[in-house]
Amino acid sequence: MDITFEHVSYIYQENSPFAHKALDDLSFHIPSGSFVAVIGHTGSGKSTLIQHLNGLVRPTHGKVSIGDFQLAKGMKPKNIKELRSKVGIVFQYPEHQLFEETVAKDIAFGPANFGVSEREIQRRIKEIIPMVGLSEELLTRSPFDLSGGQMRRVAIAGVLAVKPEILVLDEPTAGLDPRGQKDIMDMFYTLHQKQHLTTVMVTHSMEDAAKYADHILIMNKGKKYMEGAPKDILIQEEALNAVHLDVPEIIAFMHHFEKKFGVELPFENQTPKQLAKQIQQLIGGRLRNE
Amino acid sequence: MNNMMIIGQYVPGNSIIHRLDPRTKITVIFFFVVFVFFANSFWSYALLTVFAAVSVIASRVPVRYIAKGLTPIWFLIVFTFLLHLIVTKEGQVAFEIFSWKIYTGGIAQGIAISMRFFLLIVVTSLLTLTTTPIEITDAIEEMLAPLKKVKFPVHELALMMSISLRFIPTLMQETDKISKAQASRGVDFRTGPLKERIKAVVPLLVPLFVSAFKRAEELAMAMEARGYQGGEGRSKLRELRIGKIDVLIYILFICVVAGLFLLRS
Numbered sequence: 423m424d425i426t427f428e429h430v431s432y433i434y435q436e437n438s439p440f441a442h443k444a445l446d447d448l449s450f451h452i453p454s455g456s457f458v459a460v461i462g463h464t465g466s467g468k469s470t471l472i473q474h475l476n477g478l479v480r481p482t483h484g485k486v487s488i489g490d491f492q493l494a495k496g497m498k499p500k501n502i503k504e505l506r507s508k509v510g511i512v513f514q515y516p517e518h519q520l521f522e523e524t525v526a527k528d529i530a531f532g533p534a535n536f537g538v539s540e541r542e543i544q545r546r547i548k549e550i551i552p553m554v555g556l557s558e559e560l561l562t563r564s565p566f567d568l569s570g571g572q573m574r575r576v577a578i579a580g581v582l583a584v585k586p587e588i589l590v591l592d593e594p595t596a597g598l599d600p601r602g603q604k605d606i607m608d609m610f611y612t613l614h615q616k617q618h619l620t621t622v623m624v625t626h627s628m629e630d631a632a633k634y635a636d637h638i639l640i641m642n643k644g645k646k647y648m649e650g651a652p653k654d655i656l657i658q659e660e661a662l663n664a665v666h667l668d669v670p671e672i673i674a675f676m677h678h679f680e681k682k683f684g685v686e687l688p689f690e691n692q693t694p695k696q697l698a699k700q701i702q703q704l705i706g707g708r709l710r711n712e
Numbered sequence: 713m714n715n716m717m718i719i720g721q722y723v724p725g726n727s728i729i730h731r732l733d734p735r736t737k738i739t740v741i742f743f744f745v746v747f748v749f750f751a752n753s754f755w756s757y758a759l760l761t762v763f764a765a766v767s768v769i770a771s772r773v774p775v776r777y778i779a780k781g782l783t784p785i786w787f788l789i790v791f792t793f794l795l796h797l798i799v800t801k802e803g804q805v806a807f808e809i810f811s812w813k814i815y816t817g818g819i820a821q822g823i824a825i826s827m828r829f830f831l832l833i834v835v836t837s838l839l840t841l842t843t844t845p846i847e848i849t850d851a852i853e854e855m856l857a858p859l860k861k862v863k864f865p866v867h868e869l870a871l872m873m874s875i876s877l878r879f880i881p882t883l884m885q886e887t888d889k890i891s892k893a894q895a896s897r898g899v900d901f902r903t904g905p906l907k908e909r910i911k912a913v914v915p916l917l918v919p920l921f922v923s924a925f926k927r928a929e930e931l932a933m934a935m936e937a938r939g940y941q942g943g944e945g946r947s948k949l950r951e952l953r954i955g956k957i958d959v960l961i962y963i964l965f966i967c968v969v970a971g972l973f974l975l976r977s
Contacts, residue, residue: 438777478892503898511896518886519893521918531915535898566922580897 423489423508423587423620425452425475430484431644432470444470446644447484452637457614457621459631459652462641463666468624469514471641472590475622476509477502488588507536510586514593516577517570525568525576526561532584546583553613554579555605571602578606582613589614591623595630607634628670632656632691640665657689672697721781722844728957729771729842734851736958740965741839747969748828753977757827763968764835771842778834778841785833789826796822845877847950854952867943875931883924890919 432445444467452458462468473479474486477493486493491505510532513519522528529550530543538546551558554575560568565576578594591610595603611634614621625631631638631652638655640648642665648655656662659669659677668674672694676687685704692700729737744763751757768775802817839848853870860866891901894915901912 438774438780473892476896478895503900506896506898509896511893513889513893513896516893518919518923519890519897519915521915521922532897535900584897 424454424487425588425620425622426450426487427471427474428485428487430474430481430486432467432474432479433482434470436482444644445474445481448644448646449484450639450646450649452620452622454620455618456637457611457635458623458637458639459635460622460624460639460641461626461628461631461667462647465643466641466665467644468641469592470644472511472592472622472624475588475590476506476511503536507584508586509588509590510581510584511590512578512581512592512594514596515574516581516594517565517573519580520565520573520577523564524562525556525565528565528576529580529583532580536584538584543583546585547579550579550582554582554609571598574598574602574606586619588620588622591621591625593624593626595625595627610634628656628668629672632670632672633693640667653689653691721841723773723777723841725772725842727770727772727842729767729838731957732842732961733952733954733958734843734847735855735952736954736961737839737843738848738851738855740961741835743965743969744835745832747972748831750972750976751828752824753975756972756975756977757824759968759971759975760831761827764831764838767838768834771838773838773841778837781837782830782833789829792829793822793826796825846874849874849877850948850950850952867946871943879924879927882927883920886923887916887920891916 427448427450430445430448431443434440434442434444446467448467448471460468460471470479474481474493475488477491480493480495480497482495484494488505488509491501520528522531526547529547533543533546534540547561548558551561556572556575556579560572560576565573568576581589589610594610595606598606607630610621610623613619614634623630623635635652638648638650638652639646640655640662647665648658648661656670657673657677659673662669669677672692673689676689676697679685679701680687687697687700744760748760751760768778797814797818798812800818800821801813801815803815803820805813806816806819807814849870852873853866856864856866856869891899894912895901897915899912899915901909901916903909904912
């Protein structure tokens with residue numbers, strides 16, 4: 423499903439001394455099937471943005487379209503539940519939303535609310551549990567007996583069990599150890615490709631943005647600051663530093679390398695391995711020339 | 713989250729009311745609440761209303777904001793008014809609706825009681841609107857200090873109060889967050905039959921309790937780690953002081969009370 427924002431503004435507590443503009447005339451378009459990273463400093467409006475994606479909040483001004491669904495001020499769409507079944511949001515620290523007696527019941531909670539049959543739910547649980555890296559023995563345990571990382575996976579499984587077409591991730595790896603971060607991100611990426619999802623990920627990690635996203639949206643003070651392909655956006659060191667963001671380590675390295683050796687190394691979403699090979703060839707070529 | 717609730721919400725400012733010693737505010741408001749019940753004539757209500765209005769204006773809290781904050785309470789005020797209107801059978805019959813006689817006494821009583829209610833709420837919410845929770849608990853601790861002599865745990869009580877006040881916004885945020893997460897998982901908190909809506913609260917309450925307990929444990933540990941050992945020998949960052957404005961306000965308030973008793977019928 424395509425996602426389109428047209429001049430969207432959102433004001434918290436309008437008409438009060440606490441009025442606060444979280445989004446300011448924001449327009450962008452995300453085609454179906456993209457993996458978008460939304461990046462921005464704390465308070466740049468990222469979290470407010472994603473709450474527009476399944477109608478948790480409606481824009482104060484402007485219009486949001488998700489597929490055939492439209493959200494605007496004062497509109498009360500009856501099919502909001504249908505929208506929510508198509509847009510799955512994994513909130514920050516999603517383990518805080520667990521409440522059922524057993525892991526299986528908690529995963530079943532979402533799909534049951536959206537009217538999925540019991541048999542289908544059981545089938546989905548069997549399918550999802552290995553996908554998120556849990557074992558089936560955990561299904562009968564209480565979610566509160568699990569470790570933090572396991573709880574996070576259960577919560578993610580609960581969102582995936584609804585089978586959304588758009589997957590929204592709000593800093594999905596915050597607070598996990600490096601290994602867990604990599605596992606979870608790889609899992610989301612595989613899922614994104616296999617199930618042809620549209621993925622919107624809020625993140626602070628420029629590394630993750632460089633590695634997974636095919637489109638990047640940089641937010642600053644509720645406004646769109648930059649938008650484009652990672653290879654065009656992530657190399658703009660000065661522009662990024664101006665909004666308290668760093669370039670990914672690999673690009674920082676490439677910039678240093680260029681300065682030191684006077685060789686241009688264009689960024690094309692290389693992995694460190696590919697970059698090493700490139701440099702090897704470069705040096706090898708030089709040695710041969712000399 | 714909740715755009716309508718202002719009770720317990722502090723509006724930063726630097727007005728006279730903001731700068732008053734919190735003890736002054738609490739004392740004056742306490743006695744105002746008591747004396748509201750002594751008002752029984754038009755002019756006595758008028759006097760108290762003027763006092764409340766002047767306080768609101770002096771606090772520089774936007775009136776529209778206070779009015780909006782009262783929305784959940786309007787229902788109670790209107791309900792009280794209607795109840796008195798229907799039940800009171802004093803004075804003459806003013807008019808009849810559906811063969812039910814409405815008496816003039818009922819109208820007067822209804823207006824008086826709902827006015828009383830309205831004044832109480834406006835003035836008490838002014839306290840929390842212009843005083844930080846920390847100031848309020850400091851003031852209460854000071855005012856209850858004499859009770860320490862009879863081994864009453866004043867400091868602990870004040871601490872309990874400030875902790876619970878401190879965590880109201882946190883819990884509200886948490887509620888907002890969890891209810892949004894569950895709404896995304898298809899819970900419908902707003903529509904549907906009552907039974908379903910009550911059931912919908914469980915996925916909200918369980919995580920809320922879990923996180924509240926966890927937070928309490930963490931707080932207790934953090935306090936102990938920083939050497940907290942109760943009120944004994946503990947000094948204060950902000951000492952409360954009664955200033956000139958406070959004395960002035962006391963005098964003004966005593967005049968208002970005197971006026972109130974003169975205007976009583």
